[in-house]
Amino acid sequence: MAADARTNVPREQFDFECVPETDRSFESALAAARDGDRLTVADAVELLTTGTDSPGVDLARKERVLEAADRRRAEVVGDEVTFVANLNNNVTTACNTGCLFCNFKDTAQDFEADSDADHGGFTKTPAESREIVTAARELGIYEVTSVSGLHPALALDDEHREILEASDRGDLNYKPPAAYETDPGTYVDQLAAMSVDGVHLHSMTPEEAYHARRGTDWSYEEVYGRLADAGLDSVPGTAAEILVDEVRGVICPGKIGSDEWVEAMEAAAAVGLDTTATIMYGHVENEAHRARHLKRIRDLQDRTGAITEFVPLSFVHANTPLADRGMIDAGATVHEDELMIAVSRLFLDNVENVQSSWVKYGDEQGLKMLSCGANDFMGTILSEEITKRAGGEFGEFRSFAEYVEMITAIGRTPVERSTDYRTRRVIDPEDPPFGPELAPAADGTPLAADADAAPETVADD
16 A cells, blocks of 8 residues: 655645555556556556655665666657757736746736836737747747736637627636736737747647636637637647646636646647646645546547647745745655656556656756656757746756757767657767757757857746
8 A cells, every 4th residue: 555655745734535545556556567558546656656655755666667667768769868949938927826836927917007016027019929939930949838827918819809898797807908018919919929930839728728718608629729720839738737626726726627627638639739748746736646647648648649748847846835835845856756757657658758857857867867767858948937936946048069968978869859749850969069950940050059148038837
């Protein structure tokens, strides 16, 4: 019977119904993983906890899980380590959702034209977004990721704005653009602005899609269809956090529930958009919640086949309301991070790519994750703002030369990839200089010599 392996969160205060206890043994779960059997939730709990009967991870058992995951990685994707030339460009930090894990947003009222609040946030116009993406494209960037706060003035398009303006409902989180110092335009305006000459646009999480249909009877398919027509190419599976509603009720009670998140992702796939999927772990949840989350992702992929990668995101706690309110006192341990990557690889038998986030883990630990089951090492980013605001300590820019050096140093093959992984270019470490070649404006020229040379942008989580 597995016990809770974490010691840094007083979970008893939350009285969750879902607890990490099973009638499965660790040895049986590991044997199933090694044999390539489809794992159960109970198997995942045993592997995540290493089947201990007391708090803490059994380090010898953990290494056996990591070894199994690394073998599976080699069987599925080989020794290539992929990365992408991308830019993060968020539109706004204005948001009223009130998630307790987030320190990226700023209360939307502070952005109003008559406010004198010193909030340090931003809202970009569509023209400003286009200028940023255009400049990045000239450097060789071919993906722009954009995930933003839920600004009350943001509507899907002009038709949606007319509906919101005519509504007398008081629960739609809407104010007209004239109420704010900066008009963000509509979602369609912003996406059309960022869809520049062959750049892949990765945007509109399920939570943003919910915001883009509020006050209407439109389906998620209708919303994502209009967004695709505006230039959207794929959908980030963030806003998932933990897809168990008793956890969401603690950390993000203002967000959509697990079922609606899944509904939105299915709709994105139905209109032909690729998606990704994430888990944000290491806060109030336990290993049973993580295992159930993995099951929802695997089931979703069984139905859609649209998920190109899975991205475990280790919670950065320091400057968040969860920490400020004393609800947590730390994030995940290194052992939990490694097990999360490994069990993701073993459990998600229908998702080919598992990402290691150097923004969350740092370079050294991020590289270690590539031996725990991960095969993708994120992208150049050029900027990362959300993790930094939450107290993250790691960088905002990664050059191709750094990628080649780090990946080669661990005996793996560096590979430039497209967002959808369908286009790849193996990089010869003996043939510098190193720069992107897959983008329309890329010619192999290095993006920048260092982080100081990168353009001033902001980013997403």
